[in-house]
Amino acid sequence: MFSLLADKLDNTFRRLRGLGKISEKNIADALRDIRLALLEADVEFGVAREFIGRVKERAMGQEVLKSIKPGEQIVKIFRDEIAVLLGGDAVGLDLTDPARIMVVGLNGAGKTTTSAKLALRLKNEGRRPLLVAC
Structure with a gap:
């Protein structure tokens, strides 16, 4: 889309x-x-x-x-x-422990890909992300 x-x-x-x-x-x-x-x-x-x-x-x-x-x-x-x-003045994520991010959207909108990229970024920052499908 x-x-x-x-x-x-x-x-x-x-x-x-x-x-x-x-x-x-x-x-x-x-x-x-x-x-x-x-x-x-x-x-x-x-x-x-x-x-x-x-x-x-x-x-x-x-x-x-x-x-x-x-x-x-x-x-x-x-x-x-x-x-x-699209959020030109967006602020960063507040990831104070325990942090949770819920990704919601239509089928085929890129939720899984975005979640994986976010998890990789967090992992590279020294965090331990966990992806859970609901």
């Missing part, structure tokens, strides 16, 4: 980068593509709408820098907002 979303975003970004001049129509088309990609990836409607609103506000009000292409500026705005949406 995440790879499909990444592919759709990449295609939209590629189209934007190729443009020499950005118009409101270009931005509106890109926002529509991004909104559809987010909704197809099961992102909650309110979150997608809020994200698109923030990107549109920044893109329409953004003064494009002369040193870069306008398409690259729009891509940067998208990436900055995605970083904020």
